[in-house]
Amino acid sequence: MSNIEASKKLAAYTAVDRHVKPEHRIIGIGSGSTVPYVVERIVQQGEEANKGRVFIPTGFQSKELIVSSKLALGDVDEYPTIDVTLDGADEVDYQLNCVKGGGACHLREKVLAEAANTFILVADYRKNVQYLGTNFVQGVPIEVVPFAYAKVLQNLHHILGSPNAVLRMAVKKAGPVVTDNGNFIIDAPFPREKMLDPYIIMAQIKMLTGVVEVGLFCRMAKAAYFGNEDGTVTVRWDDEKVEQVAAPE
Numbered sequence: 001m002s003n004i005e006a007s008k009k010l011a012a013y014t015a016v017d018r019h020v021k022p023e024h025r026i027i028g029i030g031s032g033s034t035v036p037y038v039v040e041r042i043v044q045q046g047e048e049a050n051k052g053r054v055f056i057p058t059g060f061q062s063k064e065l066i067v068s069s070k071l072a073l074g075d076v077d078e079y080p081t082i083d084v085t086l087d088g089a090d091e092v093d094y095q096l097n098c099v100k101g102g103g104a105c106h107l108r109e110k111v112l113a114e115a116a117n118t119f120i121l122v123a124d125y126r127k128n129v130q131y132l133g134t135n136f137v138q139g140v141p142i143e144v145v146p147f148a149y150a151k152v153l154q155n156l157h158h159i160l161g162s163p164n165a166v167l168r169m170a171v172k173k174a175g176p177v178v179t180d181n182g183n184f185i186i187d188a189p190f191p192r193e194k195m196l197d198p199y200i201i202m203a204q205i206k207m208l209t210g211v212v213e214v215g216l217f218c219r220m221a222k223a224a225y226f227g228n229e230d231g232t233v234t235v236r237w238d239d240e241k242v243e244q245v246a247a248p249e
């Protein structure tokens with residue numbers, strides 16, 4: 001297993017051990033390559049612990065993960081209050097603002113983050129930054145309704161200060177990425193000064209007609225767990241405290 005993969009697993013295992021408690025019944029499962037380790041650790045809690053629990057996915061990938069792990073699947077329209085949601089991130093700053101949507105799932109991810117009593121981020125050490133846009137430079141993912149994409153792009157280029165915003169294109173399909181909700185994704189890079197307090201630019205983007213959701217999650221998480229190369233885990237809390245913990249057994 002590579003260092004990065006091991007770091008993802010460390011972060012996920014530590015977060016599950018601390019935040020998925022026996023009394024939790026409704027659990028939100030995010031998207032990305034770190035989340036499979038979250039589910040792996042939850043399964044390790046045993047059949048008895050998972051009996052009566054319902055797991056809510058943030059998209060196609062996590063739905064498959066829940067089903068293939070033989071956990072009970074639910075949806076947020078049936079369970080609008082979630083005990084705890086665990087999800088990955090593309091980047092997280094020192095105030096727990098984060099960029100999400102690298103996997104184009106951030107609409108459902110934000111709904112599950114908002115529905116949760118506790119929202120927890122899990123990631124490898126590359127995602128732990130002072131300011132957003134440090135390592136994840138492709139820009140803020142923005143989900144838009146397809147017919148409005150050109151208008152929103154124009155708004156981003158000429159009004160909101162992202163001249164390099166682009167429509168995200170698919171890799172093994174001709175044309176744009178289409179989300180689980182049938183929408184398009186725009187990736188909009190912004191200069192550092194806009195990322196110092198990302199809430200402002202998040203609100204401005206969200207006000208553009210045609211935008212469905214913005215991949216900036218501002219101060220929504222209770223804690224972020226980052227697996228490190230040396231086998232420790234750095235935990236950042238919502239009060240800006242930083243904790244260093246040893247790896248779980």
Ligand SMILES: O=C(CO)[C@H](O)[C@H](O)COP(=O)(O)O
Nearest residue numbers: 032033034088101102103105
């Ligand atoms: O926001 C996301 C998908 O929309 C993912 O949570 C994010 O891309 C992190 O993924 P990974 O764990 O693979 O680094």
